[in-house]
Amino acid sequence: MTPPPAAAPALPAPVGVEPRSTRDPGAGRRTHPATGGALVLVGMLLVALNLRAVVTSLGALLDEVRDGLGLSGATAGLVTTLPTIAFAGLGALTPWLVRRVAPARVLVVAMLALAVGQVLRATTDSAWIFVLTSALALAGIAVANILLPMLVKQHFPHRTGLVTGAYTMALTLGTTVAAASAVPIAHAFGSWRAGLGIWAAMAAVAVLPWVPLALRTRAAARRATSTAAATAPVRVRPARTRLGWAMAVYFGAQSLSGYAIMGWLAQLFRDAGYQPESAGLLLAGVTALGVPIALVMPTVAGRMATLRPLVLGMTTASTLAYLGLALAPHGAALLWVILLAIGQGAFPMILTAIGLRARTAEGTVALSAFAQSTGYVIAALGPLMVGILYEVTGGWTAPIGFLLGALAVQTAAGMAIARPRYVEDE
Numbered sequence: 276m277t278p279p280p281a282a283a284p285a286l287p288a289p290v291g292v293e294p295r296s297t298r299d300p301g302a303g304r305r306t307h308p309a310t311g312g313a314l315v316l317v318g319m320l321l322v323a324l325n326l327r328a329v330v331t332s333l334g335a336l337l338d339e340v341r342d343g344l345g346l347s348g349a350t351a352g353l354v355t356t357l358p359t360i361a362f363a364g365l366g367a368l369t370p371w372l373v374r375r376v377a378p379a380r381v382l383v384v385a386m387l388a389l390a391v392g393q394v395l396r397a398t399t400d401s402a403w404i405f406v407l408t409s410a411l412a413l414a415g416i417a418v419a420n421i422l423l424p425m426l427v428k429q430h431f432p433h434r435t436g437l438v439t440g441a442y443t444m445a446l447t448l449g450t451t452v453a454a455a456s457a458v459p460i461a462h463a464f465g466s467w468r469a470g471l472g473i474w475a476a477m478a479a480v481a482v483l484p485w486v487p488l489a490l491r492t493r494a495a496a497r498r499a500t501s502t503a504a505a506t507a508p509v510r511v512r513p514a515r516t517r518l519g520w521a522m523a524v525y526f527g528a529q530s531l532s533g534y535a536i537m538g539w540l541a542q543l544f545r546d547a548g549y550q551p552e553s554a555g556l557l558l559a560g561v562t563a564l565g566v567p568i569a570l571v572m573p574t575v576a577g578r579m580a581t582l583r584p585l586v587l588g589m590t591t592a593s594t595l596a597y598l599g600l601a602l603a604p605h606g607a608a609l610l611w612v613i614l615l616a617i618g619q620g621a622f623p624m625i626l627t628a629i630g631l632r633a634r635t636a637e638g639t640v641a642l643s644a645f646a647q648s649t650g651y652v653i654a655a656l657g658p659l660m661v662g663i664l665y666e667v668t669g670g671w672t673a674p675i676g677f678l679l680g681a682l683a684v685q686t687a688a689g690m691a692i693a694r695p696r697y698v699e700d701e
Contacts, residue, residue, distance in 0.1 A: 312430055312431070314484050314487070314488060315426065315430050315484075315488065316430075316431075316438065316441070317484050318379075318382070318481070318484035318485050318488065319423055319426055319427075319438070319441075319442050320441060320442055320445045321445075321477075321480060321481035321483075321484060322382060322386065322419050322423065322442075322481050323423065323442040323443070323445035323446040323449065324445050324446070324448065324449035324477060324481070325386070325389060325416070325419075325449060325474070325477055325478050325481050326416050326419060326420060326446045326449065326450075327416075327446060327449060327450035327453065328449050328450065328452070328453035328474045328477065329389065329392075329393060329409075329412050329413065329416065329453075329474060330358050330413075330450075331450050331453045331454035331457070331537070332453040332454070332457035332470060332471055332474055333354070333355075333409075333457075333471060334355070334454065334537070334538075335453075335454055335457040335458050335470070336457050336458060336461055336467045336470050336471060337351065337354075337355070339461065339467035339470075340405075340467055340471075343467055343468075344399075344400070344401075344402045344405055345402060346402050346405075347402075350402055350406065353406060354405070354406060354409060355538075355658070356655060356659075357406070357409055357410055357413055358413055358416075358651075359530075359534070359651045359652070359654050359655035360651075360655070361410060361413035361414055361416070361417045362413070362416070362417045362420060362647060362648070362651040363647075363648045363649070363650075363651040363652045363655075364417075364648070365413075365414050365417035365418060366417045366418070366420055366421045366644055366647050366648040366651070367644055367645075367648035368418075369381075369417075369418050369421035369422060369640065369643075369644050370421075370637075370640050370641050370644045372418065373422070373425070373640055377489065378422055378425065378426060378429075379485050379488035379489040379491075380485075380489040381418060381422065382418075382419060382422060382485045382489075383482055383485045383486060383489050384415075385414075385415035385416075385418040385419050385422075386415060386419070386478050386479075386481045386482040386485065387415070387482060388411055388412065388414055388415035389412045389415035389416060389419075389475075389478040389481075390475045390476075390478035390479045390482070391408075391411065391412075391475075392408045392409065392410075392411035392412025392413070392414075392415065393408075393412050393471065393472060393474055393475035393478060394472055394475045395408040395411070396408035396409050396412065396471065396472075397468045397469075397471045397472030397475070398468065398472070415478075420643075420647055421640060421643045421644045421647060421648075422640070422643075423442055423626075424439070424626060424629045424630050424639055424640070424643045425636050425639045425640035425643060427439055427442075427630050427639075428630045428633065428635070428636050428639040429636040429639075435573070435577050435627065435630045435631065436573040436574035436575070436576060436577025436578065436627055437573070437574055437577075439573035439577075439623065439626055439627045439630065440569065440570045440571065440572065440573035440574050440623065440627075441570065443569040443570070443572075443573060443622070443623040443626055444566055444567075444569040444570040446569070447562060447565045447566045447569045448566055449477075450562055451559065451562040451563050451565075451566065453474060454559060454562065455559055457470040457471070458470060460473055510641075511633070511635075511637055511638045511641040511642070511698060511699055512641070513641055513642045513645040513646070513698050514645055515701075516698055516701035517691070517701065518632060518691075518692065518696060518697075518698050518701055519642060519645050519646070519698055519701075520649075521688045521691035521692045522625070522628065522629065522632065522642060522645075522646040522688075522692055523645060523646045523649035523650050523653075524650075524653070524684065524685075524688040525621075525625055525646075525650075525685055525688035525689050525691075525692060526625050526646045526647060526649075526650030527649060527650035527651070527652065527653025527654050528650075528653065528681050528682070528684050528685030528688065529619075529621040529622055529625060529685055530622070530650055530651060530653070530654035530657070531653055531654045531656060531657035531681050532593070532618075532619075532657060532678055532681060532682065532685070533619055533622060533654070533657075534654050534655075534657045534658050535657035535658050535660075535661045535674075535678060536558075536561060536615060536619070537558070537562075537658075538657075538658040538661070538662075539658065539661050539662070539665070539674070540554075540557070540558045540561065540615075541554040541555050541557070541558040542554075542665075543600060543604060543671055544557050544558070544604065544605075544608060546604075546671070547604035547605040547608070548605050549605070549608070557608055557609075557612055560609070560612045560613075560616070561612055561615050561616050561619065562616075564612070564613060564616035564617075565616050565619055565620070565622075568616060568617065568619070568620045568623070569620075569622075569623045572585075572620045572623040572624050572627070573623050573624070573626070573627040576623075576624050576627045576628065576631070577627060577631065580695070581693050581694055581695070582624065582628065582689070582692065582693040582694075583689075583690060583693040583694075585620075585624055586621075586624075586686060586689035586690060586693055587686070588617075589617060589618050589620055589621050589624070590618070590682060590685070590686045590689070592614045592615075592617035592618040593614070593615065593617075593618030593619075593682050594679065594682065595614050596611045596614035596615045596618060597675050597678055597679050597682070598675075599611040599614070600671065600675060601671060601672055601675045604671075621685070621689075625646070628692055629642050629643050629646060631695070632692065632695075632696065632697060632698055633697060633698050633699065634697050634699050635699065638697070638698050638699045641698070642698050657678075657681070660674075660677055661674040661677065661678070664677055
């Protein structure tokens with residue numbers, strides 16, 4: 276790997292963490308005793324389990340929710356688009372938050388918002404209160420999305436790949452379990468409300484590790500105030516860098532394909548002749564196979580001098596999968612599912628790259644916020660365009676052609692972020 280450039284000027288400690296001496300050679304290797312590395316890691320994994328359950332549980336029960344609340348087609352469309360809107364808009368505010376409030380305290384509020392939002396939306400009889408409380412729950416997820424890469428950089432700078440792999444595996448596992456079990460839970464309790472509301476308990480559990488961390492950081496925050504006031508922080512602005520935009524485009528293009536697959540792959544298999552249950556299992560196979568990939572991918576990415584082999588390998592897998600789905604969706608469906616899962620390894624890779632392409636925790640949270648908030652705006656086009664093209668053409672050739680075009684853009688952006696460099700240097 277190319278040796279890194281000279282170190283950037285020292286920054287004040289993040290709010291809630293005591294400043295470290297610049298003479299301490301082990302500063303970058305230790306977690307501050309006020310936070311406790313093991314407790315931070317447990318807290319991160321519990322948060323990650325919650326980051327998609329609120330979305331996939333609703334997707335599995337959308338017909339029942341529409342019937343139960345009398346949602347119009349337009350309102351149902353708004354609900355399914357809310358995740359990308361919330362992730363884009365509210366995620367952009369997270370760097371502002373963590374400059375003023377300790378990350379542990381932010382996460383306590385975020386997970387409480389997620390838990391309360393899920394309870395309220397599962398108990399209301401009003402369509403618009405359902406929309407508003409869904410937005411409240413998604414606000415908590417939007418903030419947590421941005422914070423996790425920063426926490427990896429701050430607390431585990433020499434284990435970026437391993438810890439990123441652990442939390443992306445937890446995220447994928449939570450996604451899969453919620454999608455697979457929401458309907459059985461609803462049937463067991465006789466109501467779609469149970470299938471949605473039960474996940475609030477998991478969000479409440481995720482609050483627990485962060486409460487003592489938030490309490491312990493209060494004194495550290497007071498001690499850090501005078502230092503932060505004396506030294507003006509170096510602001511990192513990824514929107515003014517080529518690396519920042521390349522990261523945003525890559526994140527957006529891979530999320531576009533991911534949301535399109537989650538929304539439409541089962542319908543494609545049903546049109547190819549599969550029963551609804553089998554089509555659903557094939558879709559679940561993509562996320563289930565993504566669990567081990569999410570664990571391994573960040574470690575592999577963290578050890579490579581350049582990400583080009585990974586970028587090209589995942590592009591090849593996705594291209595073969597899309598062509599197979601267009602030409603022979605029924606004959607080799609399991610193979611296309613496996614290739615799609617490999618191609619979706621781009622998600623854990625880009626999360627790892629956010630930490631690899633920033634020197635500092637402040638740079639990481641700024642790059643994370645910009646890449647994810649901008650990327651989710653791009654991602655919102657995926658299910659929408661696939662649906663429009665499918666309705667207009669009555670087939671899957673045009674939608675798959677659109678996804679291949681998005682894949683080409685993703686690959687170009689991936690090649691731009693592949694070589695080692697840092698957003699602070701641009």
